Amino acid sequence: MENIVIIGNGVAGVTAARHIRKNSNKRIIIISAETDHFFSRTALMYVYMGHMKFEHIKPYEDWFWEKNRIELIRAYVSKVDHENKELQIEDARVLKYDKLILATGSKPNKFGWPGQDLHGVQGLYSKQDLDLLEINAPNKEVCKRAVIVGGGLIGIELAEMLRSRDIPVTFLVREESFWNVILPDGESEMINEHILEHHIDLRLETNLKEIVADKNGRVKSVITDKEEIIECQVVGLTPGVSPNVSFLNDSGIELGRGIKVNRFLETNIKDIYAIGDCAEQHEPIGNRRPIEAVWYTGRMMGETVAQTICGNRTEYKPGHWFNSAKFFDIEYQTYGWVFSTKGKKAYEQHFHWRHPAEKICLTIAFDKETRQFLGINTFGIRMRHEIFDRWLNEERDVMHVIKYLKDANFDPEFYAVYENEIAAKFNLEYGTDLKPEKKNWKRIFAIG
Structure with a gap:
């Protein structure tokens, strides 16, 4: 029986597994170190805000995987050996594959700021980030102020989460208007107003210079490029994400910012594919970016690669943005x-x-x-x-x-x-x- 191994249990990897199972009797193994089971990453904020429990954001019941003969392994993959079609697992296990799908997602960007690894500094991407936020900012008594760095969608989600617990927030945005690299001016200006209406201290055209530690190695303040000192207990680093591909540096798989793929989501190595946030098209599709860290494109790539794996070689065509x-x-x-x-x-x-x-x-x-x-x-x-x-x-x-x-x-x-x-x-x-x-x-x- 052909062995299909998928690294990553996000929407791209899980969609690929589901559609391979619909169309074949192949053995399917999903490896992920983040969680035991797939969850909706876009719903993490609602768990912190108290609207849902974590089990509510798992689209499938825990019995789903065994019933559909999808094996789950909770572990890190440290090395891909494509010549022998083997994966090195962190605990020294070796796992054989016939076809490999890389769906390793993204990781938060860091730009070498002094103090970026202090206790109290975090992103908002993984289940571990959610758990850490519960420790760092359980309430306004523990976290008297948070500073968020980066004016994208993750930043605005984190601001809403913290404000739901009445934690004061200062928002550092390097652009002259919020998300104006994406939005036309009129829309960006309206969002500026809306952020201020939610009692957020929005600092436009302001960059982080340094994160300062207290005597215990925790965050006590940040310093901006305007030499302002802002006291805080939490710093949320949300200046975007980048493909999670560093473990592939010596694999022989062609990398750019992400894993290079053709229109069929194939890498330069036979029987290895890449989908989701970690995949980078050699040439952009129309006006799209070569890397698209978007939920629905990950799902579409998963459906597409499943067709190819099951013998119906299919080109990835995402349609209109x-x-x-x-x-x-x-x-x-x-x-x-x-x-x-x-x-x-x-x-x-x-x-x-x-x-x-x-x-x-x-x-x-x-x-x-x-x-x-x-x-x-x-x-x-x-x-x-x-x-x-x-x-x-x-x-x-x-x-x-x-x-x-x-x-x-x-x-x-x-x-x-x-x-x-x-x-x-x-x-x-x-x-x-x-x-x-x-x-x-x-x-x-x-x-x-």
């Missing part, structure tokens, strides 16, 4: 491509609308010459993925999007809708006379 996140109370969705103001393409035009009172806005990107719809960001308005996917495939123009925007609105019927106001602003800016059509279920589901 989409993502979603949450900034405290504001839900964010993006479909297609809406680049930041600084990163905007030469052909790209932005239409931005913001509600005059609520934290609700959207930005639509389109080609300034052809008016072809390129993408949309929404904050505080839920949209239907399948509608935007269809419009992008059909290469609709921006006028079609504005006219039929109600079809894409996923909010419940009793929610306020804003399509008329959005169309009115578009008409004013572009001299059109568009009137939004009523929601039509035949159009939504492409019936008839």
